[in-house]
Amino acid sequence: MSFSARAVWKEFSHSKIGMTGVSILLILFAMSIVAFVTIPLDSFKTWNDPASWLLYPKSAQPAWVNYFQSEKIPEHLILSPVSSSQQLDSVTVLTDSFAVNYQYDGFPSDFIYQYAAKYSGSPLLQISVTRPDGTDLHLVSTSLPFASNDTVYNSMIFSTQNVILKNIADKRSNYAFSLDGISSEKIIFSKLDENKILKGLYVFHVHLYDVSTKPVLEKSRLILGGQVYGVMGTDELRRDLSIGLLWGTPLALFIGITVSIGSVVIGLIYGVYAGYKGSTTDEVLMRFNDIIYAMPALPLLIILAVTIGNSIFLIVGFLVIFGWVGIAKVSRSMAMQIKTLQYVEAAQLMGQKNYKILFKHIMPQLLPYAFASIAISVPGAIITEAGLSFLGLGDPTFPTWGQILHDASSYSAAARGMWWWIMPPGIMIAVTGLAFVFMGHAMDGIVNPKLRQR
Amino acid sequence: MGFKKFLVKRAITMFGVLMATLLLTIILVGSNMDSISKQSAALDIRQQVTNNKSLLSSFKTTEQLDSYIDNQVKMRITALGLDQPWYSPQRIGLSMYKILTLDFGHAKFLTSDSGSSDVRDIILEKLPRTILLFTTATAIVSVLGIFLGAVAASKVNSKIDKITSGFAIISSSFPVWWIGVLMIFVFAFLYPIFPARATPDVPASDPRYLGSLLYHMALPLITLVIIGFGSWAYLVRNFLVGVLQEDFITAKRAEGIDEKHILFSHALKNAAPPIVTILALSLSGSFGGAIITEAVFDWPGMGRLYFEAISVLDLPVIIGATYVLTAFFLVSVFVADVLYGYFDPRVRRQ
Numbered sequence: 001m002s003f004s005a006r007a008v009w010k011e012f013s014h015s016k017i018g019m020t021g022v023s024i025l026l027i028l029f030a031m032s033i034v035a036f037v038t039i040p041l042d043s044f045k046t047w048n049d050p051a052s053w054l055l056y057p058k059s060a061q062p063a064w065v066n067y068f069q070s071e072k073i074p075e076h077l078i079l080s081p082v083s084s085s086q087q088l089d090s091v092t093v094l095t096d097s098f099a100v101n102y103q104y105d106g107f108p109s110d111f112i113y114q115y116a117a118k119y120s121g122s123p124l125l126q127i128s129v130t131r132p133d134g135t136d137l138h139l140v141s142t143s144l145p146f147a148s149n150d151t152v153y154n155s156m157i158f159s160t161q162n163v164i165l166k167n168i169a170d171k172r173s174n175y176a177f178s179l180d181g182i183s184s185e186k187i188i189f190s191k192l193d194e195n196k197i198l199k200g201l202y203v204f205h206v207h208l209y210d211v212s213t214k215p216v217l218e219k220s221r222l223i224l225g226g227q228v229y230g231v232m233g234t235d236e237l238r239r240d241l242s243i244g245l246l247w248g249t250p251l252a253l254f255i256g257i258t259v260s261i262g263s264v265v266i267g268l269i270y271g272v273y274a275g276y277k278g279s280t281t282d283e284v285l286m287r288f289n290d291i292i293y294a295m296p297a298l299p300l301l302i303i304l305a306v307t308i309g310n311s312i313f314l315i316v317g318f319l320v321i322f323g324w325v326g327i328a329k330v331s332r333s334m335a336m337q338i339k340t341l342q343y344v345e346a347a348q349l350m351g352q353k354n355y356k357i358l359f360k361h362i363m364p365q366l367l368p369y370a371f372a373s374i375a376i377s378v379p380g381a382i383i384t385e386a387g388l389s390f391l392g393l394g395d396p397t398f399p400t401w402g403q404i405l406h407d408a409s410s411y412s413a414a415a416r417g418m419w420w421w422i423m424p425p426g427i428m429i430a431v432t433g434l435a436f437v438f439m440g441h442a443m444d445g446i447v448n449p450k451l452r453q454r
Numbered sequence: 455m456g457f458k459k460f461l462v463k464r465a466i467t468m469f470g471v472l473m474a475t476l477l478l479t480i481i482l483v484g485s486n487m488d489s490i491s492k493q494s495a496a497l498d499i500r501q502q503v504t505n506n507k508s509l510l511s512s513f514k515t516t517e518q519l520d521s522y523i524d525n526q527v528k529m530r531i532t533a534l535g536l537d538q539p540w541y542s543p544q545r546i547g548l549s550m551y552k553i554l555t556l557d558f559g560h561a562k563f564l565t566s567d568s569g570s571s572d573v574r575d576i577i578l579e580k581l582p583r584t585i586l587l588f589t590t591a592t593a594i595v596s597v598l599g600i601f602l603g604a605v606a607a608s609k610v611n612s613k614i615d616k617i618t619s620g621f622a623i624i625s626s627s628f629p630v631w632w633i634g635v636l637m638i639f640v641f642a643f644l645y646p647i648f649p650a651r652a653t654p655d656v657p658a659s660d661p662r663y664l665g666s667l668l669y670h671m672a673l674p675l676i677t678l679v680i681i682g683f684g685s686w687a688y689l690v691r692n693f694l695v696g697v698l699q700e701d702f703i704t705a706k707r708a709e710g711i712d713e714k715h716i717l718f719s720h721a722l723k724n725a726a727p728p729i730v731t732i733l734a735l736s737l738s739g740s741f742g743g744a745i746i747t748e749a750v751f752d753w754p755g756m757g758r759l760y761f762e763a764i765s766v767l768d769l770p771v772i773i774g775a776t777y778v779l780t781a782f783f784l785v786s787v788f789v790a791d792v793l794y795g796y797f798d799p800r801v802r803r804q
Binding site: 290299302303304306308379391392409414415417422425431433437 | 639
């Protein structure tokens with residue numbers, strides 16, 4: 001029954017299923033690191049703040065669905081500018097250009113120009129667009145409110161503003177059809193002879209003219225509305241699901257690993273102590289163990305979450321309360337076997353202290369079993385937490401995968417066919433669970449040689 | 455230790471667990487429960503007084519009325535024993551005694567389909583539906599699982615064996631409720647074969663009720679079976695493979711007994727104790743899982759009742775449902791223990 005770490009690893013690395021588990025886990029860790037590095041903690045905290053998702057589309061499918069379709073659905077584009085500035089005598093002209101090669105089979109649903117201008121005086125803002133056929137359309141000219149000293153002015157220009165329609169109407173003679181009742185984006189992106197999408201390169205120019213000082217354009221973005229967006233699409237509340245899914249990874253790993261390590265450590269110490277002590281101590285400890293073992297976990301977890309609190313750390317604690325019992329049972333019976341071995345008896349005769357025998361002679365023998373149990377109990381913890389979150393009892397400040405599914409079901413995503421909202425979180429839960437099941441399976445085969453014959 | 459002594463010991467432990475769970479539940483919800491009962495007592499008395507016109511007209515000022523009501527409320531609270539803090543031994547003892555005798559009191563918000571607010575009526579109405587769904591599912595799962603597991607065990611490392619094991623591992627990694635959501639998506643909306651909400655749409659008095667109930671049960675049942683039978687087959691396979699290596703099986707083979715006969719009558723019989731135990735445990739375990747599954751499918755059983763009670767914090771229902779769920783769980787654990795001890799005498803001697 002003795003294992004050296006190297007021998008275990010050697011055997012483990014030969015197990016195909018174990019290595020599959022390790023590779024999946026490494027990918028998940030990489031995803032967590034990507035989440036930490038690329039998505040600032042602040043933006044993840046704003047997950048539940050609708051104001052921070054205004055620029056995103058509502059219930060958009062993932063962008064890659066277009067690969068499977070002959071009719072390309074317009075993608076929701078958030079464009080960043082190419083900036084330049086010019087000095088014409090006393091006038092400074094700041095130009096932000098947004099180029100987009102529009103190859104979709106539908107009009108954008110709308111467009112929004114968002115900006116923050118830093119200036120003093122009263123600069124003039126102009127927007128025009130150069131179409132693929134070379135014609136220029138003048139959209140907006142507006143002067144920003146006067147300011148005597150330096151101010152920052154935040155504003156947006158919407159495609160629905162009447163002034164845009166009026167300005168386009170100057171070019172109405174170019175179009176072979178009547179422009180009445182057609183919204184501005186359907187004119188700008190239309191062919192001249194019929195009201196159908198004109199594909200090609202569109203360049204939007206934003207000019208800011210100022211006489212007195214040199215203005216600065218910040219947060220300048222052009223948004224073309226569409227029905228597909230990003231890698232994972234967006235949900236009903238315009239949230240980018242890829243961010244939620246990515247952030248769910250470290251959370252799920254944290255919950256799963258903390259719960260399983262906590263449960264295994266407690267169970268191991270409890271069980272080994274009971275088994276080593278024996279007699280009355282054993283009896284009392286094991287009866288208590290029986291009581292917790294036979295309690296229905298989910299109803300009690302729900303009551304605990306409702307009455308005590310649903311912070312993610314509390315939920316981890318609750319899961320540990322119900323997680324350690326099985327491990328305590330097994331490690332007790334293993335400790336009872338080990339304590340009859342001669343080297344343990346020898347240590348006792350030499351007068352070694354009890355805790356030293358426990359931690360130096362018995363515990364190390366149980367370590368392989370402990371590692372296997374850690375791996376095997378991770379999926380259960382993740383699935384249970386996801387279940388609690390799915391019922392709406394999870395920590396609302398952390399978007400776990402279960403929480404995303406809870407939102408999906410409360411906006412009846414299934415009924416509305418929003419598969420991109422339902423499928424990925426569940427698959428992520430299962431894949432994370434599988435990684436640990438595979439590893440635990442491989443470990444089990446090493447720890448229990450009996451299983452190998454099977 | 456004799457079998458009887460073993461049984462008695464298990465029964466005492468089980469009863470201890472039941473009491474401990476009950477105590478824990480009461481402790482957890484006690485303080486909330488206390489303020490709610492007091493409020494409802496006060497409300498009750500105020501209503502009584504305002505409905506009683508002659509009593510109402512006998513007061514000259516509102517202060518008089520208020521002090522009268524306050525007095526009455528105090529008397530009521532004393533009569534109900536609510537003047538003591540909720541954690542006093544008498545109060546806890548009384549509530550535990552009441553619950554033990556299945557007197558759960560009245561629900562605050564929820565009612566049964568027939569309109570009764572007695573928690574016992576509500577639970578008695580919901581419980582059979584949960585038992586119907588989950589017992590049927592467990593029955594189908596175990597038959598399928600035992601058959602498939604036996605086939606896989608007889609051909610170790612064959613294609614069917616590998617597929618069974620793989621399916622078992624993968625299917626047990628998905629949350630049941632997520633598969634449920636997916637099934638609703640595919641079979642209720644994409645291809646509208648089954649209804650999305652599992653609540654039958656005809657009243658219980660209608661003769662077509664049973665048919666409607668079964669039709670609405672189809673989707674949750676299919677989901678439970680799909681998720682369940684893989685891991686069952688895998689368990690049965692593992693037990694059987696162990697038994698098939700024993701000497702007596704080799705002896706049977708040497709006698710020239712048909713391989714199928716060996717598998718299904720001799721080997722399966724010897725693998726029965728753990729299989730029966732797990733059958734009982736998985737049945738009770740599925741009751742706990744029913745909370746989420748029934749919430750997903752809107753199946754009108756105990757699980758959904760529990761979920762609804764939690765979301766409106768209807769404490770008498772929560773306590774009653776926890777008690778019944780725990781009792782069911784314990785009865786099946788006990789039955790599993792007894793069966794195991796019956797099949798495998800070694801357990802009794804431990």
